[in-house]
Each structure stands twice: as C-alpha cells, then as structure tokens.
Amino acid sequence: MADSSTQRTKVKHAMINRRDFLVATAVGVGTLALGRVEAQNARFELGIGTFTFRGVSDEQMIEDLKALRIRQIELSSPNYFPPAVKLDAIESLRAKLDQDGIRAVSYFVGEIATQVTLDTTVTMAKALGVRHVSGWAVGNALKMVDVRFTQEGMKFGIHNHWFRGRRFRYESPKDLLKAFATVSDTVGATSDTGHMASCGYDPVDALNKLWPRLQMVHLKDVQSAGDDKDVTLGTGIVKSREVIAFLEKHGFTGLVAIEYEGDLENPMPVVKRSVAFAREWI
Numbered sequence: 001m002a003d004s005s006t007q008r009t010k011v012k013h014a015m016i017n018r019r020d021f022l023v024a025t026a027v028g029v030g031t032l033a034l035g036r037v038e039a040q041n042a043r044f045e046l047g048i049g050t051f052t053f054r055g056v057s058d059e060q061m062i063e064d065l066k067a068l069r070i071r072q073i074e075l076s077s078p079n080y081f082p083p084a085v086k087l088d089a090i091e092s093l094r095a096k097l098d099q100d101g102i103r104a105v106s107y108f109v110g111e112i113a114t115q116v117t118l119d120t121t122v123t124m125a126k127a128l129g130v131r132h133v134s135g136w137a138v139g140n141a142l143k144m145v146d147v148r149f150t151q152e153g154m155k156f157g158i159h160n161h162w163f164r165g166r167r168f169r170y171e172s173p174k175d176l177l178k179a180f181a182t183v184s185d186t187v188g189a190t191s192d193t194g195h196m197a198s199c200g201y202d203p204v205d206a207l208n209k210l211w212p213r214l215q216m217v218h219l220k221d222v223q224s225a226g227d228d229k230d231v232t233l234g235t236g237i238v239k240s241r242e243v244i245a246f247l248e249k250h251g252f253t254g255l256v257a258i259e260y261e262g263d264l265e266n267p268m269p270v271v272k273r274s275v276a277f278a279r280e281w282i
Helices: 018-026 058-067 087-099 115-128 140-152 173-180 193-198 203-213 240-249 268-281
Strands: 045-049 072-075 103-111 132-136 155-159 187-192 214-219 255-258
Touching: 045 103, 045 268, 058 087, 058 268, 072 255, 087 103, 087 115, 103 115, 103 255, 115 132, 115 140, 132 214, 140 155, 140 187, 155 214, 173 187, 173 203, 187 193, 187 203, 193 203, 193 214, 203 214, 203 240, 214 240, 240 268, 255 268
Parallel strands: 045 072, 045 255, 072 103, 103 132, 132 155, 155 187, 187 214, 214 255
Antiparallel strands: none
C-alpha cells in the first residue's frame, strides 16, 4: 500500500467523533432478512461498520475493504448522517460500492427524533438499497419509527451506547427490553459489544437476553469499563471469542460488523488483526 500521505485523503469530517456528533444532533433533530435460525454451525456474515474508515476518503475505504475481503458493510460515516446527508451523495457511493462488489446491508443514522429525520432516513435507506437501519429513538418517536418502518417493510435496530459524562437512554439489556415492550418486532437490537462492556455489562449475557430481538451486532473490543478506548479484537474485556461462539451456537445469520474507532487516518493495522481474529474463530 502506498504512503498514507498520497493514498489516504482526509475527508471533510475526518476529525468528527461520533459521540460529539450524536450528542450535538440528538436534541435537534443487512442478505437482509437479518433473521436467525436455530442451527449449529450457521455462518453469520462478517462485515465492517464504516465509521471505522471515517478518516479516509470513500475511495480509500473501498480499497481497504477489498484488501480485507469484506463484501458487506453498515454505512455509518459522518458524511452520510441525517440531516445533512444528500441523496446524490448516497447514490454516488452506492454506485462505487456496486462497481467493486461491496454491498451496504444496513445504514446507521444516530437519533431519529423528528418526522423530517425519519423521512430522510427512509429515503436514503431506499437509495442505498438497505432494509435495515441502526440508531435510536425514544418514546413517541420510537413508536413513529415502528409504524413507518413496518409500513416500509424495513427493520430498525436500537443501538446501545456509552457516552462520557452522561447517562444514555439505551445502555443495558434491560433498557432495550423495556423499549421493545412498547413496539412491534420491527424494532430490535443492533447490539454493540464494545459499548455494552464500556457500560459495565457482559456482552455475551447481553446477547443472550436480547436474542429474540437481535438484528445485528457491532463487534468491537474496549480496554476497560467506564471508557471507550477501542483495541484489537481479543485483547480487551469484551470476550470476543465467546461472543463469536455464542452467535455461531445460536445460528445467527445477520451482519456482524467489526468496528474500530481508533486511528482516524490509518485504522488498517488494527482492523486487519481484528478481521483475522474473527475469521480464526468463526
């Protein structure tokens, strides 16, 4: 791979931290059946959450995905978050992905709190060709998402999250299960193993509790609870090997997207090791 100064072009929002972005916007604003079958040795799809590549150009991201032999992604990049995302940008990215045999099966949008954001999300998801969206909504907004996504034949996975200095609505399995009790099974869980551990919960236990509504998994590892320092899979507190074993034992066939939120400009060394770790234990 060529020198990063020539290959890796910083995108406009490269230095955006997802936590900062989502905190700032929260007040204002998928093979995809994502199904599961009870079968031993079922294969889930190993993919990437593209927030991993937020510090490089789309072109470099695609080259990195090809080098990793990753063919399915969740689009979760700051340039494509509502409400600022543009339809022509989504259409252009999809064309690039299609050209190289990479398919987006899920779209991460953060919080859906308004009708405008909901409408934008559905429009962009359709343009991207996905039938699954990850993010969160609260109260009446969650019910609004449930109704609309059910009408559209789409799924919505609530993403658990750890935020520094504040209590987030969806941190624990209990938080998610309480929300699920108010909506149809259109709404389920996009379970982030790293954030679950950051919040002090056992990711394997969380997957077990969320299993009936589990739609997608963000596979990441963190150094310690009470923080969100990402590390190579298998080197932190997440018990990533046990997570993979649980998903295989229970026959999960949805997308399992590796995410690494560390080095903005050169995430590949850690991502390569993480992909190799996951493939070793699948």
